[in-house]
Amino acid sequence: MFKTYFRALNLYFNQEKILQDTYRHKGQRKRMVEALRQRGIQDEAVLAAMAAVPRHFFLEKAFEEHAYEDKPFPIGCEQTISQPFTVAYQTVLLDIKNGDQVLEIGTGSGYQAAILAVLGAKVFTVERQETLYFQTKKLLETLGFKTVKCFFKDGSKGLPEKAPFDKIVVTAGAPVVPEPLKEQLAIGGILVIPVGESVQKMLRIKRISAIEYQEERLHDFRFVPFLEGVERK
Ligand code: SAH
Numbered sequence: 120m121f122k123t124y125f126r127a128l129n130l131y132f133n134q135e136k137i138l139q140d141t142y143r144h145k146g147q148r149k150r151m152v153e154a155l156r157q158r159g160i161q162d163e164a165v166l167a168a169m170a171a172v173p174r175h176f177f178l179e180k181a182f183e184e185h186a187y188e189d190k191p192f193p194i195g196c197e198q199t200i201s202q203p204f205t206v207a208y209q210t211v212l213l214d215i216k217n218g219d220q221v222l223e224i225g226t227g228s229g230y231q232a233a234i235l236a237v238l239g240a241k242v243f244t245v246e247r248q249e250t251l252y253f254q255t256k257k258l259l260e261t262l263g264f265k266t267v268k269c270f271f272k273d274g275s276k277g278l279p280e281k282a283p284f285d286k287i288v289v290t291a292g293a294p295v296v297p298e299p300l301k302e303q304l305a306i307g308g309i310l311v312i313p314v315g316e317s318v319q320k321m322l323r324i325k326r327i328s329a330i331e332y333q334e335e336r337l338h339d340f341r342f343v344p345f346l347e348g349v350e351r352k
Contacts (some may be wrong), residue, residue: 140173140175140176144173144187147187148169148173148174148187151169151174151188152169160204160211161211164215168237169203169207174203176262177200177258178192178194179192179195189202189203189204194227194228194251196350198251198343201342205342206230208321209231210234210235210238210288212309212311212337213235214286215286218239219239219240219285220241220281220284220305221235221240221241221243221285221286221287222244222277222278222281222284222286222303223235223243223244223245223290224245224275224288224289224290224291224300224345225244225245225290225291225345227246229259231290232244232259232264233259233262233264233267235267236264240266241266242266243278245270245271246269246270246272247272247348248350249349249352271349273347273349274345275299275347276297276299277302277303279299283304283305284303284304284305286310286311287312288310288311289310289311290342291343291345291346292342292343293314293345294314301332304324304326307326307327308325308326309324310323311323313340318339319339320336320339321338321340322334323335
């Protein structure tokens with residue numbers, strides 16, 4: 120069922136990169152998924168989505184060989200693609216249902232957005248670095264992700280014009296939980312956000328009613344910083 124997203128198997132992107140998913144890549148991806156399972160990821164839908172999305176499409180050619188290692192890599196603008204374990208961990212916490220309206224803060228490479236889309240979410244993803252915004256928007260379009268909409272914005276105010284969201288995920292380390300993100304959750308909605316300065320605690324916040332939220336404090340992670348304002352080319 121995930122195959123349709125990757126019908127374009129031999130594409131030129133930015134005139135240089137060839138998007139080709141070979142048997143070798145598929146084998147490496149299978150091993151990546153097994154490693155995630157070993158590290159405790161049990162959600163079969165999430166594992167299937169990670170088995171379906173070619174992570175090497177979202178990396179610079181120079182890192183292609185390493186695309187299926189459980190590591191973050193530079194994506195330009197001093198940012199990184201999150202490591203597969205972190206992507207899987209946040210996605211499990213979000214508990215994506217088909218048709219969920221999902222807000223992602225920190226588009227970066229677009230890999231997390233692609234995983235959410237493959238799971239059936241309607242994704243609204245916000246990026247504050249103009250270069251990454253343009254590059255990733257083009258990549259996701261090239262790959263045929265029609266259910267991902269990219270926005271060039273400071274995500275600390277959320278995306279009020281598309282609220283409420285069933286799920287919100289922040290993929291940069293925030294010093295505090297931005298109030299607008301809580302306000303833009305639907306009742307019953309879930310916000311997954313890493314909070315802290317040098318090390319971040321993963322928080323899962325559920326909106327119980329118009330005024331009540333339930334907060335779980337989970338494991339520690341290290342993300343690139345969540346910054347205010349936008350950065351232009
Ligand atoms: N989800 C991404 C992770 C990228 S790293 C992926 O799968 O590759 C986090 C990204 O968050 C960076 O690109 C950074 O520029 C962006 N970011 C940081 N603060 C932000 C903010 N306030 N609004 C929008 N994007 C932000």
